[in-house]
Amino acid sequence: MVRVPPVRGRGPGPISHGPRAVERALAAVSGVDLDVYAAALTAYRLLACSASVLGLSLDQVPVSWPVNVAVADSLLDRTEPLLAAGAYHACVANPPYITPKDPAVRDQVRAAYPQVAVGKYSLALPFTALMLEHLAAPGGFVAQLTANSFMKREFGKRYITEFLPRFDARWIIDTSGAYIPGHGTPTCILVHRARPPVGDTVTVIRGDRGEPHVPEDPARGLVWRAIEDAVDSRLAWDRFQAGAERARRGGDTL
Template identity: 40%
Template sequence: MAKLNRLVGELRAQVKALEEDLRARVDGPDLHGRQEGVYERWHAEWEAALKAERSAASWQEWRDDRVVQAAVAWVLLAVFARFCEDNELVRPVWIAGHTKDRRQLALDARRAYFQENPEHNDRHWLSTIVDYFAGMGATAGLVDEYSPLHQVAPSGDAAQRLLEFWWETDAEGEQLLRRFDDPKLNTRFLGDLYQDLSEHAKKTYALLQTPEFVEEFILDQTMEPALKERPLDGFRLIDPTCGSGHFLLGAFRRLLDRWSKHAPNLDSRTLVQRALDGVHGVDINPFAVAIARFRLIVGALKATSERSLEKAPDFLLNVAAGDSLLFGAPQQALGDDMFSFDQVVFAYSTEDRKALERLLQTRDGEPVAYDVVVGNPPYITVKDKALNAAYRTLYKTCHRNYSLTAPFMELFFGLATRGERPGWVAQITSNSFMKREFGKPLIEEFLARCNLRVVINSEGAWIPGHNMDGTPTVILVARNGSPNGSTIRAILNKGLRENRDVGNEGDGPGQ
């Protein structure tokens, strides 16, 4: 496996180089090198977004964000391909391989391609990976029509430079500098790539992966009690801020374990799909969704004891790219009984409207409801004036200079089941709402009516890889519905008051 710290920096440089190339391909100073039709298509979509008040960004800001998404998508395509090549998950070798023989196979295949297609360049060669992934049921979702890959393609020279990066060897020419061969097929390294591949994307989307022990703790507090009280068949969990998929992978493993014990006579492929059926995710960042999908695909492949993606079943994944705050907004905020999903929310070309509706609005004609809703929502304030205003209209807790903690709190509870078996809700989020004026409606009007179970203020706690930048966090665990007790178990940090009961205590874990 490649050394991660060095690889992240190297891939970030590849993304930056591709950004420059793709920007010129969209609207460079002259027609030479431009990709035909891209500027017109992008500009029309930007104007439509402005008209629909989906964005207030300038053309340059909007274009640059789309360029970053495309650049990362092409780099990730190479990462996914290299992972598959080195672990022999596919027959073809397009770029390289962890042995000399497989490296030579890649070079021979590329040479044969250009002999058959002498007018093509390395952009076309990279596109053969897209075509191959699209032809396999297990991986088709990685490169579907909504992928930023299809927004703009690199020049031939830029594609060649990307290939040359992967061809680099040590001083002896024996070993590739960047390899992904791993008998355990561990994909957690993709989470580190997710949050650090692009500085622009990291700032724009507040990219930060959830530490594994935090993910496990939150699933312990929500999935385990939920699974004890409701049928396994039909059990549903969603992370509306899924990022690179840590909660989704953790939930998949737990559901697979449950299904294996519940129905031991079922074949492994059926068990895997049953577990995948219970896992759902949405993220505003398309390349986060690509990573989450790839990790689920590899996890599912491992669970079937299969080592070939060509022979793998057509895994059905419930993960989509889109703004869950817009597409999952309460229907009463969007209109009356004649609510029309299509008419209310403008969808970008990278958003699958039907998938988002199925995950966040209606399923089989009924409003969606999940047994468990978990996540790690972004902690930022919304700088885009149009989005800021839209969220403020849709979510009652958006007060003053609110952070995204507020509307996501409403969304999480809105997606959870109610009634006899109310859903479990948990998240790790910024605790700024507990200390600033914007949090007053969230605390006094919204959370006061919720069945909170556990409040863990982790400000001052050192959470590796998460709050090392000083961001104070809090972990909240609740059940949907009204309070059913008089106290909440709260764990405060040393700098605050001693641990004390502050609200509604229930009968869930952690009490």
């Protein structure tokens, strides 16, 4: 989850990689996980990657560097400061795909998210509601890599027909054919903005086939590369259209 800090100055200027810039970047990023080991590993990775930008070792990391990582139940904890309402301009998640095994927890989540936690629901659905309705600032971006089971099973009907149409869908990307190490669940990427729908267009990237074999480098697999190419092409077209519209309004030439 990302907070966007205020930008001062008259122009963007060159990108700075100094200690102050790294500290501001760390302050803008927050994370919450139920697993204490996952939270500890995330904190370590944040510090290690930040130190590497400046060519520092971990024992040289300034004690003033903020690490905003907490151990909490994101769906049910309303006392954790990192889960404050409307705090984030961008939320990114790979939520759990499972149904809660503990009946008490399952009922608590169902009571907290009645609009999406229906039947034998996947936890991915209340996480969507958490981000779009609670964590994201108005107009904020919400992106998630999530199980596509809601497209095929009864528990996803209300989610698709009543909940998601309330928000501005930007991308729906089929990643079910992509090779993701350690994952066997068919997935998709959903990108929304926390606002009512704007326009009548949603960009959809549909899968045609999966990987013919396990790629040596998962990041360079045929499916992932095809998705990247499709996203880049769409973004390039959007930039062209925006530039053409500015030129038309201002009388400029491209």
